[in-house]
Amino acid sequence: MNSKLKAVEEEFIVTIGQLSESLSINRIVGQLYALLFLSPGPLSLDDMVDKLKISKGNASVNIRELERWNAVKKVWIKGERKNFYQANLDVLKIVINCFKNGLHQRMQKTTERIVKTQGMLNKSSNLFINKEEKNIAEIYQDRLKRIKEISEKTENLVKVLSGLVE
Amino acid sequence: MNSKLKAVEEEFIVTIGQLSESLSINRIVGQLYALLFLSPGPLSLDDMVDKLKISKGNASVNIRELERWNAVKKVWIKGERKNFYQANLDVLKIVINCFKNGLHQRMQKTTERIVKTQGMLNKSSNLFINKEEKNIAEIYQDRLKRIKEISEKTENLVKVLSGLVE
DNA sequence: TAATATGTTTAGAATATTCTAAACGATACA
DNA sequence: TGTATCGTTTAGAATATTCTAAACATATTA
Numbered sequence: 001m002n003s004k005l006k007a008v009e010e011e012f013i014v015t016i017g018q019l020s021e022s023l024s025i026n027r028i029v030g031q032l033y034a035l036l037f038l039s040p041g042p043l044s045l046d047d048m049v050d051k052l053k054i055s056k057g058n059a060s061v062n063i064r065e066l067e068r069w070n071a072v073k074k075v076w077i078k079g080e081r082k083n084f085y086q087a088n089l090d091v092l093k094i095v096i097n098c099f100k101n102g103l104h105q106r107m108q109k110t111t112e113r114i115v116k117t118q119g120m121l122n123k124s125s126n127l128f129i130n131k132e133e134k135n136i137a138e139i140y141q142d143r144l145k146r147i148k149e150i151s152e153k154t155e156n157l158v159k160v161l162s163g164l165v166e
Numbered sequence: 167m168n169s170k171l172k173a174v175e176e177e178f179i180v181t182i183g184q185l186s187e188s189l190s191i192n193r194i195v196g197q198l199y200a201l202l203f204l205s206p207g208p209l210s211l212d213d214m215v216d217k218l219k220i221s222k223g224n225a226s227v228n229i230r231e232l233e234r235w236n237a238v239k240k241v242w243i244k245g246e247r248k249n250f251y252q253a254n255l256d257v258l259k260i261v262i263n264c265f266k267n268g269l270h271q272r273m274q275k276t277t278e279r280i281v282k283t284q285g286m287l288n289k290s291s292n293l294f295i296n297k298e299e300k301n302i303a304e305i306y307q308d309r310l311k312r313i314k315e316i317s318e319k320t321e322n323l324v325k326v327l328s329g330l331v332e
Numbered sequence: 333t334a335a336t337a338t339g340t341t342t343a344g345a346a347t348a349t350t351c352t353a354a355a356c357g358a359t360a361c362a
Numbered sequence: 363t364g365t366a367t368c369g370t371t372t373a374g375a376a377t378a379t380t381c382t383a384a385a386c387a388t389a390t391t392a
Contacts, residue, residue: 002299004290008283008306015279022272024190040305045339055382060340081337081390091316106188113181117174124170133168139206140174150257211369221352226370247360247367349378
């Protein structure tokens, strides 16, 4: 391939790899996606291994991560025994979806625990006899309620984002 | 302190610590904030060291991270030589602000590199003589433009978020 | 069936991150 | 001035993550 085109490809792959890393996403995940995103046609695992100079195992696990995100999909090419992959070009949808799912999972777990903690506090409230303890319990109730409200706002955001990606 | 209240505090600290970790934020950062968020009054570094059972160095660097985020602030208590800290209770503002700033920094860098890459491609376009190369160059131009558009949308989001936190 | 091609799993090497304990520097106070 | 009290920095230990190379499982072709 033309060396100028190769330079453009390389530059793009490095850029997206760094962006990935800075978002705490495995660099190879970003680079695999960048590679497929630019590629005029589908690529095999071996193609990607050659381009990125990584091991096959590494390519294998990270391409499956991208499949899970619906960021790439397998395509079958007749006469070929290898799997080929192509990028889903709708980057915005992929990003919003990942963000939404990540947020949902994490906040759901957190909300459950906060609610449980509120329960602990309410069940014990009759045990707080002196003024000092009653005061602290009241503060705790207030603070937990604030956090709970944020959980609810976040779940609303998740719903809004769901609407954006159908 | 009442053991029930202690259990509530502990549970909350663990919950927020786990949430932090799951968001690729240092666990101690989350736990320090959780501790101060619940606390009826300001706490010293030593108080936090005792509660979380961590080293002073660890507490020191992570509390400064929280200061940088405007998530906690120093308060001076007369007659005390130690620094005391208290939480900014406006969690939503802190979160939106961190998210916004993180996004802005990362996307700005990325956008710059994408634009540079577009420049590389355009400058070379007269060098692509055969049909094949011209075709690939055109695809690259299209794909880079898509990414560029997302960068712009992201910068818009940053502006919207800026509006939300004044 | 044997030989080859392909993707996955795994053990542990390489690297990066987090954490502590101790050294350090600065400030307050005797 | 010397001593105690703080917070910060730092060297390297502990831990977690990422990556490779090789073993493995499965399917395909000869």
